[in-house]
Amino acid sequence: MNVIQIILIMGLVGLGLLVTARLQTSFVMKPLMVLFTVVGIYFVLYPDRTTQIAHWLGVDRGADLMFYLFMLLVSFLLTHLYARQRELKAQLTQLYREDALRRAEQLGGPEPGGTPKPPEEI
């Protein structure tokens, strides 16, 4: 085993442990992450296998196949994170809107310091 294999395996194991043990991952994601880790370690130990699979799929080298899959995965993750980010923004807006509505005040005018009438049902 050479140095890069040790580094990669340590990284995979660390990531796998983090995701399964520490983060609140869903029941669907947990087994998938374990599988991802095991498969990852297998290909780190036997890199030639990726080339075999690549040939089946019509790609010349295993490293190229890994690169393509990596691109796909990153694109998917970014899109997922972005969608999540938009969702959070919408929730945040809702929160600040409700806060603004609660603290609405009537300034100046005939009833100084008066408050708006309680909301009607809409």
Next chain:
Amino acid sequence: MPAIFTIVPVFNEDPEVLVQTVRGLLPVAGQVVVVDDGSTQDLREALRTYPVFYLRHSINLGQGAALQTGTTFALQQGADFVVHFDADGQHQPADVAILLEEVAQGGTDVALGSRFLRKADARKIPLLRQVLLQAARFVNFLFTGLWLTDAHQGLRVLNRKAASLITLSENRQAHATELLAQVRRRKLRYREFPVTVEYTAYSRSKGQSSGQSLGILVDLVLNKIFR
């Protein structure tokens, strides 16, 4: 007497300009609702003596979010008509009365101001802005199916039905197109009416910069994808 609520979204507005806008609105625009979209300066203090409702977002969310907050508030207060009015002094309070009259008479659910219905109004628009607005009209048409004479013009009047049915989720500037899309989706009646917009050095510095156009387009596309 119908309840009219005029929403004025503000963000770091010059207090003097804001007060001027509010003073112009008070005689013609019913209840004035100032929605402070997380300004870093204290605008409440400037408005203290005026009979307006003051709402504040603790952080800056964007003009679309401020309009929606104001509209929700107005509906809660029992508004029959909701007016959108920019704070920077570019709109004429007299135009509000004209648009209100049209909606109150029941001829339309939404009255949209347009700077292109009278030659004299259109001539006041800076040339580059005129060109961009033509492009924006086309973008609006692509996204909403409404072919209007103007785009991104902030003066509108909605009746209660329209104000209740339209919910702006575009927090930033793309709300102007989103509003039109919902007018179409909800099958609301709409009409454009001529309005005059005064381009002062101040309103030009506060308004949308031409460079923002692209950002609005990106927001629109993203909003289509990530619904």
